[in-house]
Amino acid sequence: MEQEPHLTESQPATPGTLRPGGRTAKVRRAVLDAARDALAETGFHALNMDRIAASAGVGKTTVYRRWGSPVGLVTDLLHDMAEQSLPASDTGSLAGDLRANAELVRATLTDPRMGAVFRAVISAAGCDEECARALAGFYRTRLDEWTPVVAKGAARGEIPAGTDPTELLRAVSAPLYYRFTVTHEEVTAGVAERAVTAALAAAKDGVFARS
Incomplete structure (x- = not known):
């Protein structure tokens, strides 16, 4: 029986710098989808380049040439996830936008695959x-x-001018990630709502004002 041909690419590239169109994009998409599935199923330490190549229908020499190692795959996957993430909300209020942000984080962390x-x-x-470094770049x-939602809130007078948007946004998501990574407790909608309420109250009190 004739085997189905593998997707291949001949030009070397650094992970995260592949051109967006043509066969290269199809190869990258297939490999990153396979890598994401493998991470979800077996974790990072069991990531196997040969199995990912087979799952993606891509020649293993292509995978090694383009990504080099499991670390290269994870790095490019994080770049892709950042590119594909949903844009910030615009609900008309800072509280609404922060709730949308918290819900996006919560939904991602509680999704069985993601x-x-x-x-x-x-x-x-x-x-x-x-x-x-790649994970830090993703975040x-x-x-x-999401920074503009904080600037808009300040412009509407909901929080003091000069509030540091990054610190406020971190305060919203930090309790969710703490439960997810440290205590392994359930990340519920109530947890997300309390995080938003606490972060917004602190912002109104000037806790996140830039010095």
Whole structure:
């Protein structure tokens, strides 16, 4: 029986810099989808490049040439996740926007597949500096995306001018990640609402004002 041909690419590239169109994009999409599934199923330490290549229908030499290692795969996957993330909300109020932000984080962490992926990536970042930089870059991108909602809230007079948007947004998501990664408690809608209420109250009191 004739085997189905593998997707291949001949030009080398650094993870996260592949051109957006054509066969390269199809190869990247197939490999990153396979890597995400493998992370969810077996975690970072069991990530196997040969199995990912087979699952993606891509030649294993292509996978090794383009991504080099499981760390390279995770790094590019984080770049892709940042690119694909939903844009910030615009509900008309800072409280509404912060609730939307908290719910997005909560929904991601409690999703059976994506929660497992994030747990694996966070674990990888704890033992590999390149993964740690990629994870930090992912969150920096997401924080930058949501920064305007804080500026709009300040412009409406909901919080003091000069409130640090990054610190406020971190205060919203930090309790959720603490339960997810440290105590392994359920991340409920009530937890998300309390995080928003506490962060917003602190912001109104000037806790996050830039010095």
